[in-house]
Amino acid sequence: MNKAALVYQDLLQKIDAEVYPIGSYLPSEHQLCELYGISRETGRKALATLADDGYIQKIRGKGSIVIEHRQYEFPVSGIVSYKELAAKLHIKTENVVYDYQPDALLPVADFTSLGTELTEAPVTAIKRVRVINGEPAIIDKDYILKSVVPDVPKRAAEESLYAYFEDQLGLTIGYATKEITMAPATEEDREHLALNKGAYVAIVRSVTSLTDARAFQYTESRHRADRFSFRDFARRTKK
Amino acid sequence: MNKAALVYQDLLQKIDAEVYPIGSYLPSEHQLCELYGISRETGRKALATLADDGYIQKIRGKGSIVIEHRQYEFPVSGIVSYKELAAKLHIKTENVVYDYQPDALLPVADFTSLGTELTEAPVTAIKRVRVINGEPAIIDKDYILKSVVPDVPKRAAEESLYAYFEDQLGLTIGYATKEITMAPATEEDREHLALNKGAYVAIVRSVTSLTDARAFQYTESRHRADRFSFRDFARRTKK
DNA sequence: GAGTGGTCTAGACCACCGA
DNA sequence: CGGTGGTCTAGACCACTCC
Numbered sequence: 001m002n003k004a005a006l007v008y009q010d011l012l013q014k015i016d017a018e019v020y021p022i023g024s025y026l027p028s029e030h031q032l033c034e035l036y037g038i039s040r041e042t043g044r045k046a047l048a049t050l051a052d053d054g055y056i057q058k059i060r061g062k063g064s065i066v067i068e069h070r071q072y073e074f075p076v077s078g079i080v081s082y083k084e085l086a087a088k089l090h091i092k093t094e095n096v097v098y099d100y101q102p103d104a105l106l107p108v109a110d111f112t113s114l115g116t117e118l119t120e121a122p123v124t125a126i127k128r129v130r131v132i133n134g135e136p137a138i139i140d141k142d143y144i145l146k147s148v149v150p151d152v153p154k155r156a157a158e159e160s161l162y163a164y165f166e167d168q169l170g171l172t173i174g175y176a177t178k179e180i181t182m183a184p185a186t187e188e189d190r191e192h193l194a195l196n197k198g199a200y201v202a203i204v205r206s207v208t209s210l211t212d213a214r215a216f217q218y219t220e221s222r223h224r225a226d227r228f229s230f231r232d233f234a235r236r237t238k239k
Numbered sequence: 240m241n242k243a244a245l246v247y248q249d250l251l252q253k254i255d256a257e258v259y260p261i262g263s264y265l266p267s268e269h270q271l272c273e274l275y276g277i278s279r280e281t282g283r284k285a286l287a288t289l290a291d292d293g294y295i296q297k298i299r300g301k302g303s304i305v306i307e308h309r310q311y312e313f314p315v316s317g318i319v320s321y322k323e324l325a326a327k328l329h330i331k332t333e334n335v336v337y338d339y340q341p342d343a344l345l346p347v348a349d350f351t352s353l354g355t356e357l358t359e360a361p362v363t364a365i366k367r368v369r370v371i372n373g374e375p376a377i378i379d380k381d382y383i384l385k386s387v388v389p390d391v392p393k394r395a396a397e398e399s400l401y402a403y404f405e406d407q408l409g410l411t412i413g414y415a416t417k418e419i420t421m422a423p424a425t426e427e428d429r430e431h432l433a434l435n436k437g438a439y440v441a442i443v444r445s446v447t448s449l450t451d452a453r454a455f456q457y458t459e460s461r462h463r464a465d466r467f468s469f470r471d472f473a474r475r476t477k478k
Numbered sequence: 479g480a481g482t483g484g485t486c487t488a489g490a491c492c493a494c495c496g497a
Numbered sequence: 498c499g500g501t502g503g504t505c506t507a508g509a510c511c512a513c514t515c516c
């Protein structure tokens with residue numbers, strides 16, 4: 001880990017432990033240099049990351065004040081493995097794979113010099129129900145490009161896909177785009193999520209890419225409306 | 240505007256104009272120094288912002304590749320004034336204020352050394368319907384602390400609250416936290432959004448703060464489910 | 479080996495805040 | 498006025514990619 005990340009970790013831990021409670025100021029940038037034996041720009045990088053993540057607000061002429069920050073929450077936020085979240089929140093969870101197709105096809109948009117083009121790409125298709133504390137809460141439909149991950153064992157889907165990609169295959173997840181919409185529950189939703197007619201579901205569609213910018217996974221998550229919650233922290237961009 | 244922001248703007252404009260199309264590489268950091276007459280760290284800051292915003296992916300040893308990025312979308316994304324968005328998207332929009340209380344009270348969580356405490360704070364309370372292309376789409380309920388903004392003219396609510404805060408009062412918006420949930424439409428929702436019984440609404444609750452970390456506005460937006468869409472770009476955080 | 483991005487430094491000048 | 502953060506520089510060393 002680099003110096004800036006170490007300072008970030010240390011400050012964050014001290015914020016959580018209320019060494020620096022909400023409303024108080026962190027040490028000044030000059031003080032951080034002395035405290036950690038770093039240059040000012042390095043300390044500033046740590047502070048910038050804390051600000052990006054919503055933990056502090058920097059105020060010119062005054063200092064960096066600790067602000068109320070978002071908590072870890074369930075179940076949609078950034079790119080965190082479902083299993084990682086469940087472990088952090090001490091939630092009993094289980095994945096039930098109810099459809100597994102190791103050789104499926106998915107229409108994929110290709111960016112060519114002439115524009116977008118639709119082609120069919122070989123994927124592994126997996127449908128799972130996330131059972132939280134004994135109740136079915138989410139349906140996940142995953143489509144994983146075989147050109148990047150040739151084989152996804154059913155066992156990996158029952159455990160954690162992310163752990164399989166990162167720990168077993170050594171892939172590094174880079175970024176994802178997500179879209180949240182909502183719609184009336186379908187027959188399939190009602191069956192697997194134990195919903196009544198007229199119920200709604202929140203739908204989260206996401207495309208996940210590696211750090212080398214290869215998109216390799218498309219996911220559609222369908223959440224019970226009464227269990228769905230999403231939190232976001234946003235900064236005002238200068239005009 | 241600072242140099243990094245200028246370079247950011249210029250690169251972004253060239254990405255939009257497909258001078259650097261999706262899948263191509265931006266000039267290297269060394270080349271950026273010569274092109275813009277800047278130091279490397281300044282160029283890196285511009286690139287880092289582009290990466291944060293989801294326009295490029297930096298690949299060590301190779302360069303900065305342009306990736307498919309999220310478009311401007313309606314109606315919830317970052318902190319952008321509703322009016323700003325509508326103008327950018329060329330949408331005909333109108334705000335109908337159907338409730339205006341210049342002297343209301345709102346329970347507010349106070350962070351004291353002993354923990355959180357609930358107190359009642361004087362606010363201006365405003366309820367509006369956002370009419371998009373002639374159809375009511377969103378209810379906004381705004382509560383603005385009188386300790387920060389003593390007076391909110393009804394006229395400002397009909398135009399743009401953000402424009403009033405920033406342009407008229409000289410306040411600078413810093414950041415906001417948002418939470419998205421969904422629930423069955425209430426009687427009030429059905430009346431103002433022209434919904435049937437059994438319909439659902441998406442609810443976006445947000446707290447907005449200034450750059451000096453003073454929270455001053457609480458907003459609850461209730462969206463027609465069939466019109467609601469939210470997009471997000473997230474990077475995988477290193478473990 | 480040449481070129482790329484990743485990290486870090488030491489120092490400079492500026493703008494803002496508060497006493 | 499001293500202390501704070503905001504910006505920018507020129508240079509160094511490293512890790513990685515590709516030929």
